[in-house]
Amino acid sequence: xxxxxxxxxxxxxxxxxxxxxxxxxxxxxxxxxxxxxxxxxxxxxxxxxxxxxxxxxxxxxxxxxxxxxxxxxxxxxxxxxxxxxxxxxxxxxxxxxxxxxxxxxxxxxxxxxxxxxxxxxxxxxxxxxxxxxxxxxxxxxxxx
Numbered sequence: 302x303x304x305x306x307x308x309x310x311x312x313x314x315x316x317x318x319x320x321x322x323x324x325x326x327x328x329x330x331x332x333x334x335x336x337x338x339x340x341x342x343x344x345x346x347x348x349x350x351x352x353x354x355x356x357x358x359x360x361x362x363x364x365x366x367x368x369x370x371x372x373x374x375x376x377x378x379x380x381x382x383x384x385x386x387x388x389x390x391x392x393x394x395x396x397x398x399x400x401x402x403x404x405x406x407x408x409x410x411x412x413x414x415x416x417x418x419x420x421x422x423x424x425x426x427x428x429x430x431x432x433x434x435x436x437x438x439x440x441x442x443x444x445x
Contacts, residue, residue, distance in 0.1 A: 302425075305359035307333035307350050309343040309372065312365025312409030315417065319363065322418055331359060347375035347384075354403050355381050362404040363421070369408040376404055380442060388412070393420035397427040399434050 304323075308316040313335055320330050333349040335341045343366040353359040362384075366372035369386040376384040384404035385396035396402040405424055407417050 302361065303331065303359045304328075304361045304363065305331040305333050305350060305353045306363040306365075307335070307346045308365035308409060309335060309346050309367070310338050310340050311343075311367030312372075312407070313338045315407065315409040315412070315414060316363075316365050318414045319365075319417065319421070322414075330363070343372040344375040347372050350404065351376060351379045351382055355379070360403075361425075363407070364404055365407045365409045367408060367410040369406040369411070373404075373406040376406075383438070383441075387417075387420040387424060390420060390423055393423040394427050397424050398430050401429040401434065401438060 306316055306320060320332060323330055331353070333353060334346060347364060350362045350364055354362050364372045364376060364384060373384045373386050376382050382404060383400055383402045384406050385392065385400060385402040386406045387393040387396055396405070405421060
């Protein structure tokens with residue numbers, strides 16, 4: 302599985318911690334930026350992630366900004382993107398199980414590293430239920 306990761310300056314430190322954690326497990330995350338804590342705009346970062354997912358250069362994405370709100374709004378403007386802020390363990394499970402999210406979103410200034418790692422693992426170990434949820438996702442894609 303290929304996972305891309307990206308953040309603005311507000312999520313840079315958390316992004317680096319996540320990359321280091323997964324690298325220690327032999328998993329390399331494709332880093333789409335930013336590459337420093339210098340100020341940058343979260344829509345630009347989201348717009349780097351979106352083509353990676355839509356063009357299948359990555360199976361899943363992780364986006365991080367200060368709160369997770371702005372970057373999720375920017376990513377979700379694109380058809381085919383389902384970016385979900387995983388603010389607790391239950392939402393980490395449901396984002397995959399019911400919504401088949403393809404981008405996990407976190408707040409670099411609002412979430413603890415240990416919680417984020419646990420939520421990523423919950424998400425990755427949860428299967429999409431399909432069924433009635435496919436109908437709902439189709440309505441989202443149709444703009445209903």
